[in-house]
Amino acid sequence: MRTLAIGDIHGCSQALRALLDRVEPTADDRIITLGDYVDRGPDSYGVIEQLLALHRSSRLIALLGNHEDMMLEARKSDEALRGWLDCGGKQALASYSPLGDGGKLVDVPDEHWDFLENVCVAWYETDTHIFVHANVYPDLPMDEQPDYMLRWESIGEHNSGPHCSGKVLVCGHTQQRSGLPLNLGHAVCIDTWAYGNGWLTCLDVMTGRLWQANQAGRVRTLWLDEVG
Numbered sequence: 001m002r003t004l005a006i007g008d009i010h011g012c013s014q015a016l017r018a019l020l021d022r023v024e025p026t027a028d029d030r031i032i033t034l035g036d037y038v039d040r041g042p043d044s045y046g047v048i049e050q051l052l053a054l055h056r057s058s059r060l061i062a063l064l065g066n067h068e069d070m071m072l073e074a075r076k077s078d079e080a081l082r083g084w085l086d087c088g089g090k091q092a093l094a095s096y097s098p099l100g101d102g103g104k105l106v107d108v109p110d111e112h113w114d115f116l117e118n119v120c121v122a123w124y125e126t127d128t129h130i131f132v133h134a135n136v137y138p139d140l141p142m143d144e145q146p147d148y149m150l151r152w153e154s155i156g157e158h159n160s161g162p163h164c165s166g167k168v169l170v171c172g173h174t175q176q177r178s179g180l181p182l183n184l185g186h187a188v189c190i191d192t193w194a195y196g197n198g199w200l201t202c203l204d205v206m207t208g209r210l211w212q213a214n215q216a217g218r219v220r221t222l223w224l225d226e227v228g
Helices: 013-023 045-057 065-071 078-096 108-119 147-152
Strands: 001-008 028-033 058-061 122-127 127-131 168-171 187-190 202-205 211-213 219-223
Touching: 001 013, 013 211, 013 219, 045 058, 045 078, 045 108, 058 108, 058 127, 058 202, 065 078, 065 147
Parallel strands: 001 028, 028 058, 127 168, 168 187
Antiparallel strands: 001 202, 122 127, 202 211, 211 219
């Protein structure tokens, strides 16, 4: 069994498809997606559809990112909707529109809302690793971490050292525009700017093997200790 972490996807369904085709996850693998499935890239709808298929066929643990948080909040007020649209929600809604135009919240299928509300979780941990979307306070147990830290704070802003559990943190959220993960030893960030000119990254957390794919369908493989 592998434990596979996948960084911020941001509507890049072609990169996700190419990545999964290369990694070939099985029902025995544990797949942890780190959030930010929607916004900015061209096909948030297609990304959620692929994640739903993974949820049905494998051991998917899907974390909630700040962009899913904004999408859920957008249903509550016009102000929240405008805020989300300005942060990439326009591209997300367009992917849900039958005509490919602006799209509306009502175009989002109930199954997708249910995935965001009831399948996605705030954080996950194993015997050796902690998985979050954004960051953690190093001196707080995971069940005491505030949501804004887990979803919004960039890596390096508050975690000056290893988490008190001694476990390695695996996160996304903080864009690595080099296209390579940030390896701090006690923490690894695998948001490698998939929607920009970077890559979508999958990390086998026990072996350090990395797979990366981009929207053009190109795939490459490297090792975490090569980018440390």
